[in-house]
Amino acid sequence: MVRFVDVASMRRWVRDVGAEKIVQSIAEVIEHDFRRWDDFDKIARIASHSPRGVIELMPISDGQTYGFKYVNGHPDNPDRGLQTVTAFGVLADVDSGYPVLWAEMTILTALRTAAMSASAARLLARPDSRTMALIGTGSQSEFQSIAFRALVGVESLRIWDTDSAAMDKFERNATGLGFAVYRAASATDAVAGADIVTTCTADKQNATVLTSDFVTPGVHINAIGGDCPGKTELDPTILQLGDVFVEYTPQTRIEGEIQQVAGDFPVTELWRVYRGEVSGRVSRDQITIFDSVGFALEDFSALQALHDGVQGTDYGVDVDLVAKPADPKNLFALVADPASASAG
Amino acid sequence: MVRFVDVASMRRWVRDVGAEKIVQSIAEVIEHDFRRWDDFDKIARIASHSPRGVIELMPISDGQTYGFKYVNGHPDNPDRGLQTVTAFGVLADVDSGYPVLWAEMTILTALRTAAMSASAARLLARPDSRTMALIGTGSQSEFQSIAFRALVGVESLRIWDTDSAAMDKFERNATGLGFAVYRAASATDAVAGADIVTTCTADKQNATVLTSDFVTPGVHINAIGGDCPGKTELDPTILQLGDVFVEYTPQTRIEGEIQQVAGDFPVTELWRVYRGEVSGRVSRDQITIFDSVGFALEDFSALQALHDGVQGTDYGVDVDLVAKPADPKNLFALVADPASASAG
Numbered sequence: 177m178v179r180f181v182d183v184a185s186m187r188r189w190v191r192d193v194g195a196e197k198i199v200q201s202i203a204e205v206i207e208h209d210f211r212r213w214d215d216f217d218k219i220a221r222i223a224s225h226s227p228r229g230v231i232e233l234m235p236i237s238d239g240q241t242y243g244f245k246y247v248n249g250h251p252d253n254p255d256r257g258l259q260t261v262t263a264f265g266v267l268a269d270v271d272s273g274y275p276v277l278w279a280e281m282t283i284l285t286a287l288r289t290a291a292m293s294a295s296a297a298r299l300l301a302r303p304d305s306r307t308m309a310l311i312g313t314g315s316q317s318e319f320q321s322i323a324f325r326a327l328v329g330v331e332s333l334r335i336w337d338t339d340s341a342a343m344d345k346f347e348r349n350a351t352g353l354g355f356a357v358y359r360a361a362s363a364t365d366a367v368a369g370a371d372i373v374t375t376c377t378a379d380k381q382n383a384t385v386l387t388s389d390f391v392t393p394g395v396h397i398n399a400i401g402g403d404c405p406g407k408t409e410l411d412p413t414i415l416q417l418g419d420v421f422v423e424y425t426p427q428t429r430i431e432g433e434i435q436q437v438a439g440d441f442p443v444t445e446l447w448r449v450y451r452g453e454v455s456g457r458v459s460r461d462q463i464t465i466f467d468s469v470g471f472a473l474e475d476f477s478a479l480q481a482l483h484d485g486v487q488g489t490d491y492g493v494d495v496d497l498v499a500k501p502a503d504p505k506n507l508f509a510l511v512a513d514p515a516s517a518s519a520g
Numbered sequence: 521m522v523r524f525v526d527v528a529s530m531r532r533w534v535r536d537v538g539a540e541k542i543v544q545s546i547a548e549v550i551e552h553d554f555r556r557w558d559d560f561d562k563i564a565r566i567a568s569h570s571p572r573g574v575i576e577l578m579p580i581s582d583g584q585t586y587g588f589k590y591v592n593g594h595p596d597n598p599d600r601g602l603q604t605v606t607a608f609g610v611l612a613d614v615d616s617g618y619p620v621l622w623a624e625m626t627i628l629t630a631l632r633t634a635a636m637s638a639s640a641a642r643l644l645a646r647p648d649s650r651t652m653a654l655i656g657t658g659s660q661s662e663f664q665s666i667a668f669r670a671l672v673g674v675e676s677l678r679i680w681d682t683d684s685a686a687m688d689k690f691e692r693n694a695t696g697l698g699f700a701v702y703r704a705a706s707a708t709d710a711v712a713g714a715d716i717v718t719t720c721t722a723d724k725q726n727a728t729v730l731t732s733d734f735v736t737p738g739v740h741i742n743a744i745g746g747d748c749p750g751k752t753e754l755d756p757t758i759l760q761l762g763d764v765f766v767e768y769t770p771q772t773r774i775e776g777e778i779q780q781v782a783g784d785f786p787v788t789e790l791w792r793v794y795r796g797e798v799s800g801r802v803s804r805d806q807i808t809i810f811d812s813v814g815f816a817l818e819d820f821s822a823l824q825a826l827h828d829g830v831q832g833t834d835y836g837v838d839v840d841l842v843a844k845p846a847d848p849k850n851l852f853a854l855v856a857d858p859a860s861a862s863a864g
Contacts, residue, residue, distance in 0.1 A: 182839055183842065183844075224581045256616075262617065280841055280842070314849045315852070318852035345850050496526040498608075512696075
């Protein structure tokens with residue numbers, strides 16, 4: 177049987193264990209998995225684009241376990257009451273090819289994206305960073321805030337969104353979580369004095385939510401909304417101001433902020449920093465940029481954390497996804513008229 | 521909610537409606553979809569190979585509906601009581617990116633592979649074909665037999681397998697289904713006098729289950745077991761004896777029998793025959809070869825047939841796969857401690 181973690185089970189798991197603790201556990205698995213980078217059979221995700229959005233499959237394998245995520249990105253979905261991003265994913269046993277876990281990943285993706293951002297910031301932001309600007313206060317924003325508090329120590333948030341209702345929503349949520357929230361009058365206002373700038377907007381176009389004249393020495397930029405061809409957030413001159421870190425170069429060249437610059441623009445893959453082979457931040461005034469697009473490895477890590485977390489619990493149910501004929505070569509017995517087939 | 525058709529529901533649906541009728545309905549959708557070939561966003565499947573087998577994702581979209589299948593192929597699985605091939609798949613709405621159907625596809629793949637083979641044979645085999653040789657009597661063999669009877673008129677089967685227990689099993693099933701079955705002493709014996717030769721073996725290697733000296737004028741060869749790099753069934757000289765038809769050339773060049781010959785070896789894509797743009801069989805003595813590997817389009821068609829078939833029925837249940845916050849930008853409300861978050 178395959179364990180199926182539906183939305184209700186995922187909600188109950190996150191509420192019972194706590195979003196902060198889960199983000200921490202996912203970050204631990206992400207860091208472990210990035211350090212064993214060479215174990216993975218990696219590929220840029222496979223995207224199917226349409227006028228309203230994109231549907232993607234993100235497979236990866238470490239030779240023992242295979243995982244993939246299905247995820248969509250439809251920026252106009254909220255206008256019709258739907259979410260921009262929804263997702264689900266699977267883990268399977270490489271040795272047999274049989275699936276073992278099927279899970280909703282709309283919530284899990286929000287947790288893993290936040291875990292990835294905050295874990296990277298731990299390597300790249302100034303250690304005394306306490307204030308974060310959040311450009312974009314949609315679905316991802318509260319998860320980012322929780323993760324940056326848990327892993328980096330962020331206490332104070334400066335927010336901006338073109339949708340004032342989304343700012344209202346965020347302010348209520350974040351205040352309830354104990355954050356000091358400053359509601360900015362513009363993106364420029366939000367970034368003033370921030371140690372970290374997180375951009376998490378959803379427009380499927382080359383938008384410029386941040387221009388280079390407002391990037392100050394020592395800041396860490398966590399750019400997570402530019403994650404599709406033709407979908408970026410940063411003024412490309414910002415990329416010249418600092419050092420750019422990426423998850424998996426072949427995918428980021430297509431999808432990330434660096435799609436705006438030359439194909440040989442220098443970047444550092446994060447796994448090398450996790451391993452200690454190269455440095456993250458090297459000086460107080462250095463500008464660091466995490467050009468994040470979301471890589472299959474992070475979903476694999478999140479699914480592993482979920483799988484470990486729900487093992488032996490009632491979070492989720494076992495479903496009948498794989499046919500099991502008594503004789504593996506007699507699949508037909510499962511569907512034959514009992515009068516006309518041999519016993520399976 | 522997403523409709524989930526589990527194994528029990530699939531079994532009940534196939535038993536109630538009848539495998540033969542379902543194969544016919546899938547063949548109709550396959551033919552319709554092949555004729556509108558240009559509507560589809562196509563890609564060769566994405567394979568992850570391991571020593572024991574392969575796990576593949578097979579996505580496709582027609583701009584309205586997106587579908588994908590997860591499928592494994594592990595030739596040694598039956599030795600440990602598992603099936604060589606298991607699968608599941610999803611249909612989603614391109615406009616919103618939301619999934620709508622999730623289904624077991626171990627059984628459905630067996631039905632669609634048979635539907636594809638028999639539909640192609642209707643274009644390529646002699647119309648008076650009544651006798652089929654079956655090399656390989658594993659999971660796929662009964663489904664092939666049913667489809668070739670329903671669509672082509674095959675009544676008599678000449679079988680061979682290196683596993684005599686698998687031949688016993690097939691003989692019982694096929695006799696129960698009303699076929700005349702001749703149990704051959706070798707592959708060579710099986711193909712003698714056959715109008716159609718179907719090879720459906722599972723070895724993950726370049727096996728030669730059929731050599732060119734036993735290929736007679738007018739025969740149609742339905743080669744479905746060679747479907748991976750390094751996994752073929754036919755002596756490559758057979759390919760020189762006739763005309764080779766394929767599903768989707770970029771994938772078949774990597775996976776099919778034609779991986780054994782030059783990259784510019786001439787082949788005809790079946791959609792052109794379905795459309796009437798080129799001929800299938802043109803003479804009684806022509807040797808025709810369907811170098812079948814299984815293409816995502818066929819799974820898409822099968823999932824569509826299933827979706828239509830189970831609409832408004834109790835075959836399957838609705839599952840909670842996509843989180844639905846009341847405010848689409850307030851995903852966090854679904855997992856927040858109720859005391860600390862605004863109402864979703």
